[in-house]
Amino acid sequence: MKEQLERIREEALKQIEASDALEKLNEIRVAYLGKKGELTSVLKSMKNVAPEDRPRVGQMVNDARAAIEARLEETRLALARRARQEQLKREVIDVTLPAKKSRVGHSHPNTIALKEVERIFVGMGYEVVEGPEIEYDLYNFEKLNIPANHPAKDEQDTFYINKDIVLRTQTSPVQARVMEQGKLPIRMIAPGRVFRSDEVDATHSPSFHQVEGLVIDKCITFSDLKGTLAEFAREMFGEDTRVKFRPHHFPFTEPSAEMDVSCFKCGGKGCRFCKGSGWIEILGCGMVHPHVLEMCGIDPESYSGFAFGVGLERIALLKYEIDDMRLLYENDIRFLTQF
Numbered sequence: 001m002k003e004q005l006e007r008i009r010e011e012a013l014k015q016i017e018a019s020d021a022l023e024k025l026n027e028i029r030v031a032y033l034g035k036k037g038e039l040t041s042v043l044k045s046m047k048n049v050a051p052e053d054r055p056r057v058g059q060m061v062n063d064a065r066a067a068i069e070a071r072l073e074e075t076r077l078a079l080a081r082r083a084r085q086e087q088l089k090r091e092v093i094d095v096t097l098p099a100k101k102s103r104v105g106h107s108h109p110n111t112i113a114l115k116e117v118e119r120i121f122v123g124m125g126y127e128v129v130e131g132p133e134i135e136y137d138l139y140n141f142e143k144l145n146i147p148a149n150h151p152a153k154d155e156q157d158t159f160y161i162n163k164d165i166v167l168r169t170q171t172s173p174v175q176a177r178v179m180e181q182g183k184l185p186i187r188m189i190a191p192g193r194v195f196r197s198d199e200v201d202a203t204h205s206p207s208f209h210q211v212e213g214l215v216i217d218k219c220i221t222f223s224d225l226k227g228t229l230a231e232f233a234r235e236m237f238g239e240d241t242r243v244k245f246r247p248h249h250f251p252f253t254e255p256s257a258e259m260d261v262s263c264f265k266c267g268g269k270g271c272r273f274c275k276g277s278g279w280i281e282i283l284g285c286g287m288v289h290p291h292v293l294e295m296c297g298i299d300p301e302s303y304s305g306f307a308f309g310v311g312l313e314r315i316a317l318l319k320y321e322i323d324d325m326r327l328l329y330e331n332d333i334r335f336l337t338q339f
């Protein structure tokens with residue numbers, strides 16, 4: 001019995017010594033100390049041992065068991081330590097590596113300019129509305145006093161979907177759409193994309209943006225128009241900005257004007273920016289034509305109003321001193337990140 005125990009003990013320790021993985025240790029534990037393990041079966045055969053020898057043999061079995069358990073635990077700790085060290089080595093992080101920057105985009109100059117225009121007019125109580133980019137000829141031209149064969153139609157040659165539907169050449173059709181809804185008074189701006197079959201150059205593009213404005217109420221006069229647009233110019237281009245109205249013709253307003261602002265670069269003395277004149281043309285405007293009011297269901301005897309149209313790109317180019325409109329559409333990140 002003694003030899004048998006010694007053999008089991010030696011065998012077990014040798015196997016533990018040789019094992020290089022935690023799972024193997026477990027197998028050894030089961031093989032020797034488990035319910036059907038070798039040492040356990042020796043313990044079970046104690047009933048064949050003479051009673052007077054039992055304490056001594058029992059002691060020997062316990063010693064063997066303790067020795068095997070102690071070696072198992074030692075080896076388990078050593079293996080675990082080694083595994084942990086390997087893991088740490090594998091997962092080492094180099095904190096000196098440059099971080100991955102997440103590059104967040106930002107607003108396009110057109111968008112920044114639009115937000116500014118909206119802020120100014122919303123501050124004066126205007127509503128921001130939208131109209132369709134694909135528009136009926138009826139709204140784009142007819143209801144704005146531009147009948148078929150009107151010369152103004154030539155100036156705004158555009159892309160026809162069919163004979164009745166066009167890509168809108170201006171945001172002015174939104175005026176007609178809002179007036180037709182019949183809710184008065186009206187105080188709105190309508191920003192949006194417009195289209196003209198223009199060649200691309202530094203100041204032209206077949207697709208650009210406008211902001212339309214419309215006010216309809218009782219007793220609206222040209223002084224309301226002037227006061228409103230002068231205030232807009234001051235907010236947009238600076239406190240000292242002066243405005244000048246030059247007579248012009250638009251079919252849907254009477255009288256009509258173009259508004260210039262004093263050059264905010266030279267203050268009006270004349271520079272490269274304003275081409276020496278001291279003034280920069282900024283928008284078209286006028287008193288809504290009585291015939292337009294009538295066509296849109298508003299009684300021109302009781303109501304009057306003014307309207308204006310600003311080119312959004314023009315504002316962005318001026319405000320950020322960009323000298324070529326094409327830059328706004330090329331989406332060169334090096335250009336766009338400057339604003």
Ligand code: DAH
Nearest residue numbers: 170172284285286307308309
């Ligand atoms: N729609 C005109 C254009 O594209 C701009 C304009 C002028 C709009 C006068 C208006 C206005 O509302 O009253 O040239």
